Amino acid sequence: MIKSKGRFGxxxxxxxxxxLMNAVIELESAYNFYKNDPAFNKELETLFNEYAGxxxxxxxxxxxxxxLGGAKIYLKREDLNHTGAHKINNVLGQALLAKKMxxxxxxxxxxxxxxxxxxxTAAALMGMECVVFMGEEDTKRQAxxxxxxRLLGAEVVPVKSGTATLKDAxxxxxREWTSRISDTHYCLGSVMGPHPFPTIVRDFQAVISKEIKExxxxxxxxxxxxxxxxxxxxxxxxxxxxxxxxxxxVRLIGCEAAGRGIDTFETAATINTGRLGIFHGMKSYFxxxxxxxxxxxxxxxxxxxxxxxxxxxxxxxxxxxxEYVAITDxxxxxxxxxxxxxxxxxxxxxxxxxxxxxxxTAPQMxxxxxxxxxxxxxGDKDCAAIARYRGEDIYE
Amino acid sequence: MSNIARAFENGKAFIPFITxxxxxxxxxxxxxxxxxxxxxxxxxxxxxxxxPTAEGPVIQEANIRALAGGVTTDKIFEFVRKLRNEVKTPMxxxxxxxxxxxxxxxxxxxxxxxxxxxxxxLPDIPLEERGEFAPICKKYGxxxxxxxxxxxxxxxxxxxxxxxxxxYVVSSLGVTGVRSEITxxxxxxxxxxxxxxxxxxAVGFGISxxxxxxxxxxxxxxxxxxxxxxxxxxQFGKDAAKPIxxxxxxxxxxxxxx
Numbered sequence: 001m002i003k004s005k006g007r008f009g010x011x012x013x014x015x016x017x018x019x020l021m022n023a024v025i026e027l028e029s030a031y032n033f034y035k036n037d038p039a040f041n042k043e044l045e046t047l048f049n050e051y052a053g054x055x056x057x058x059x060x061x062x063x064x065x066x067x068l069g070g071a072k073i074y075l076k077r078e079d080l081n082h083t084g085a086h087k088i089n090n091v092l093g094q095a096l097l098a099k100k101m102x103x104x105x106x107x108x109x110x111x112x113x114x115x116x117x118x119x120x121t122a123a124a125l126m127g128m129e130c131v132v133f134m135g136e137e138d139t140k141r142q143a144x145x146x147x148x149x150r151l152l153g154a155e156v157v158p159v160k161s162g163t164a165t166l167k168d169a170x171x172x173x174x175r176e177w178t179s180r181i182s183d184t185h186y187c188l189g190s191v192m193g194p195h196p197f198p199t200i201v202r203d204f205q206a207v208i209s210k211e212i213k214e215x216x217x218x219x220x221x222x223x224x225x226x227x228x229x230x231x232x233x234x235x236x237x238x239x240x241x242x243x244x245x246x247x248x249x250v251r252l253i254g255c256e257a258a259g260r261g262i263d264t265f266e267t268a269a270t271i272n273t274g275r276l277g278i279f280h281g282m283k284s285y286f287x288x289x290x291x292x293x294x295x296x297x298x299x300x301x302x303x304x305x306x307x308x309x310x311x312x313x314x315x316x317x318x319x320x321x322x323e324y325v326a327i328t329d330x331x332x333x334x335x336x337x338x339x340x341x342x343x344x345x346x347x348x349x350x351x352x353x354x355x356x357x358x359x360x361t362a363p364q365m366x367x368x369x370x371x372x373x374x375x376x377x378x379g380d381k382d383c384a385a386i387a388r389y390r391g392e393d394i395y396e
Numbered sequence: 397m398s399n400i401a402r403a404f405e406n407g408k409a410f411i412p413f414i415t416x417x418x419x420x421x422x423x424x425x426x427x428x429x430x431x432x433x434x435x436x437x438x439x440x441x442x443x444x445x446x447x448p449t450a451e452g453p454v455i456q457e458a459n460i461r462a463l464a465g466g467v468t469t470d471k472i473f474e475f476v477r478k479l480r481n482e483v484k485t486p487m488x489x490x491x492x493x494x495x496x497x498x499x500x501x502x503x504x505x506x507x508x509x510x511x512x513x514x515x516x517x518l519p520d521i522p523l524e525e526r527g528e529f530a531p532i533c534k535k536y537g538x539x540x541x542x543x544x545x546x547x548x549x550x551x552x553x554x555x556x557x558x559x560x561x562x563x564y565v566v567s568s569l570g571v572t573g574v575r576s577e578i579t580x581x582x583x584x585x586x587x588x589x590x591x592x593x594x595x596x597x598a599v600g601f602g603i604s605x606x607x608x609x610x611x612x613x614x615x616x617x618x619x620x621x622x623x624x625x626x627x628x629x630x631q632f633g634k635d636a637a638k639p640i641x642x643x644x645x646x647x648x649x650x651x652x653x654x
Contacts, residue, residue, distance in 0.1 A: 019545035179570030278493040292498025293446040
């Protein structure tokens with residue numbers, strides 16, 4: 001009997017239709033070759049530095065630190081990347097890999113639209129065809145990103161099935177991939193899905209923690225005491241954690257979307273409320289009912305509005321290496337407004353979940369402690385929705 | 397000999413599919429009886445899943461209708477237990493890994509054996525993950541039916557070697573659903589399967605007309621039809637048993653003399 005691959009403890013694996021198996025096997029072998037290929041890595045580094053604007057800044061948030069009165073707070077500015085979020089790191093890596101594999105077409109799922117815009121951007125740059133699947137609900141909530149994707153030359157397919165949000169967009173992208181494999185690469189946007197995606201996406205996002213480590217050693221001469229990042233599927237979080245996993249003294253804290261609260265059904269806090277299951281190609285924690293039907297989840301943040309979490313996070317939770325806390329809509333919106341007013345930085349509502357936890361925890365820590373919060377994206381896309389949340393009737 | 401092997405003894409096998417609880421279990425019971433009376437050799441019962449990633453729109457919608465009607469795994473188990481008093485045709489469940497896993501894989505599979513289910517089809521369990529379920533199925537005497545796809549290439553032989561019950565040959569790329577044309581070289585896939593196992597094989601995905609069934613049955617041991625039947629269930633609702641029975645008879649007739 002063939003052995004299961006891509007496990008993180010009990011999590012991970014390849015729970016996909018047979019039709020896709022040779023495609024993921026081909027992807028794995030191509031990735032195993034190119035990840036050690038100096039020419040590929042040089043090309044990717046050039047794209048990171050000359051196109052995406054890396055390395056991103058590690059910014060000392062002095063005003064916020066003084067105002068909160070506790071640990072010193074640094075912000076890892078992934079919001080300053082081209083296209084405004086960490087998503088571009090993974091997309092440039094996968095698009096380059098797909099191109100080397102001879103693929104001419106990229107397909108992707110998107111929730112808020114950040115991964116869709118990043119994929120459409122890479123496709124434009126590399127001269128590839130691009131189709132993005134987006135829940136119909138989300139196409140209405142994020143009309144500007146739909147326009148951007150079209151402007152970049154991508155086709156956007158509104159997904160009407162199920163709850164018409166991110167999980168349905170993933171399902172539809174997987175269905176599309178089973179019908180057209182030979183010229184098409186599925187550019188998955190997070191550290192989820194069947195092996196090798198959780199590993200590939202993590203490796204491309206790990207540049208975040210590699211830079212944090214170098215920058216922190218240069219600025220402070222030591223490692224931080226804690227690294228905080230928001231977790232939906234978990235790509236910016238695993239990217240922020242990865243190079244610290246073996247540094248046991250560094251606390252790793254993932255911040256999930258509690259929505260209206262983890263004691264309500266309107267939540268997307270998978271690790272805090274979910275249980276072990278099998279979905280979208282992986283074994284991990286999922287929000288689901290007693291019979292394994294996947295739950296409709298809710299968060300103000302479309303990017304965290306997903307019923308599962310990447311298998312490596314599930315494993316880091318199991319072994320106690322990372323902590324996962326839940327942040328409500330209210331707390332995230334407060335943090336969104338707080339950072340804007342205090343530091344002049346408008347964060348993505350996703351990233352505001354990590355900031356909200358920093359605001360709770362920093363004042364309880366000594367002044368000589370240091371925490372890093374990854375600002376996974378910028379918040380321009382969220383302004384209209386937050387204004388409406390506060391009762392102001394504006395539309396973009 | 398397993399019940400599933402027996403299903404292939406009556407000429408080419410016709411294998412219809414229906415989603416349990418669409419629109420309710422009383423109707424499903426009538427449909428299954430009609431299938432059995434009209435020549436179905438093996439019946440595939442779908443346990444609905446909220447997010448069926450291998451299905452096209454027709455079966456997706458059936459899943460939604462069934463779940464909206466309140467059907468659950470436990471209700472389906474009770475339904476099959478009762479139905480087994482009247483219907484002797486071999487039956488298998490088709491569902492997704494999470495439905496089995498979240499129920500407790502051993503509890504799910506032992507209950508299947510107890511109520512008279514003969515096998516299990518899990519479209520999101522490829523060969524690589526088979527080891528999680530196959531030993532439990534073996535322990536309780538259920539056949540875990542593997543799938544091969546047009547993209548399987550060198551994997552077909554490996555999959556066929558591990559086959560239990562029969563091998564499910566996926567006719568086309570993509571998801572389930574009616575197709576006007578099937579272009580895959582099914583004959584070539586079946587030849588490799590037969591070189592590697594003595595268990596039968598049946599073709600599914602995209603088959604709806606008697607002519608397509610006949611074409612497919614020429615090269616395999618049976619044909620599986622899902623979406624075309626689920627379409628009738630959607631169209632006729634609680635009155636679907638009669639038209640589905642007639643459809644099953646016409647399909648079985650089309651392949652009976654092969």
